[in-house]
């Protein structure tokens with residue numbers, strides 16, 4: 551059986567379910583006790599950890615749904631994957647990050663070594679997962695992906711680690727949500743490429759030290775601040791991804807439109823980029839919605855008016871603000887007189903999780919200058935007031951304080 555995600559042949563590849571998950575030798579996905587001197591004691595391996603096929607056809611051959619109008623579900627996900635760059639040379643934006651990863655990859659290849667562990671952080675949709683896949687592709691190794699919350703117990707992690715092949719990339723998304731007990735297994739795994747597994751309890755306790763193949767851990771997080779320092783310190787490469795510039799987003803939209811074979815004029819491209827909140831994932835999502843709209847309601851060409859019409863229907867405004875963004879700003883301005891106000895109070899009014907607001911809403915509102923984070927809480931800026939056409943009570947107070955008799 552050819553090993554997925556690499557050209558090399560594996561001597562004893564783990565069994566796999568139809569979904570590509572590795573199974574234990576009995577095919578059950580359950581832990582097996584007393585397996586003797588196997589390389590690994592095979593704990594459950596059903597927590598993500600799917601090995602991915604990096605040799606799937608590249609976009610032009612894999613074109614799905616071309617000219618078929620609205621795409622749904624699986625097809626849409628597949629199409630989104632096909633828009634991702636596979637190589638560093640195709641990757642647009644994040645100039646310094648790409649350059650330093652390129653150097654680390656080239657150096658590791660020259661040494662015949664694995665790339666040092668990489669921590670990527672920044673708001674969602676900026677390309678952390680894409681870069682993890684690119685590292686694996688450039689190194690010509692496999693990639694196994696999972697996420698912090700999927701790894702509930704030490705055994706979940708051990709099952710993945712003991713099946714990694716030499717040089718593999720092990721990608722953990724949302725690494726800040728890794729349970730502490732699981733995180734502790736990672737320390738020796740990433741530092742010494744070995745793990746100690748303890749069987750039984752009390753006087754029967756025995757420990758088994760298992761050597762691992764040298765691998766590259768790529769961790770991704772939207773909250774670098776929530777990662778413990780012992781874990782953070784173990785990443786040799788730590789890079790922040792930033793929002794994309796308009797020019798970079800235009801390049802992303804042009805590239806994706808070409809891959810989807812949808813005609814878009816220059817103004818249409820700019821209009822999509824302008825509303826994408828500095829985020830390629832949003833640019834690609836908007837592009838697909840506008841493509842659908844252009845195909846159904848117009849002649850199939852993406853222009854500025856077509857984009858404007860389509861995005862009005864989607865509830866995305868001229869700056870790319872969504873209904874939730876605007877409700878956030880209105881809450882601060884109307885309920886809390888422009889702030890400062892704590893995040894929990896805003897979340898309570900909006901009936902949203904604070905995590906959603908911190909990860910999905912606030913980063914762009916901060917970057918675009920609609921809100922400020924102060925020690926006392928969030929404040930709406932003058933720009934937010936004028937954007938929503940709402941009077942700025944605190945600015946009026948400031949002005950009044952300059953009038954005679956007001957001091």
Ligand code: ADE
Pocket residue numbers: 633634635640641642643677680802805830831834
């Ligand atoms: N598609 C999504 N993100 C991209 C990027 N950074 N470069 C090229 N294409 C992309």
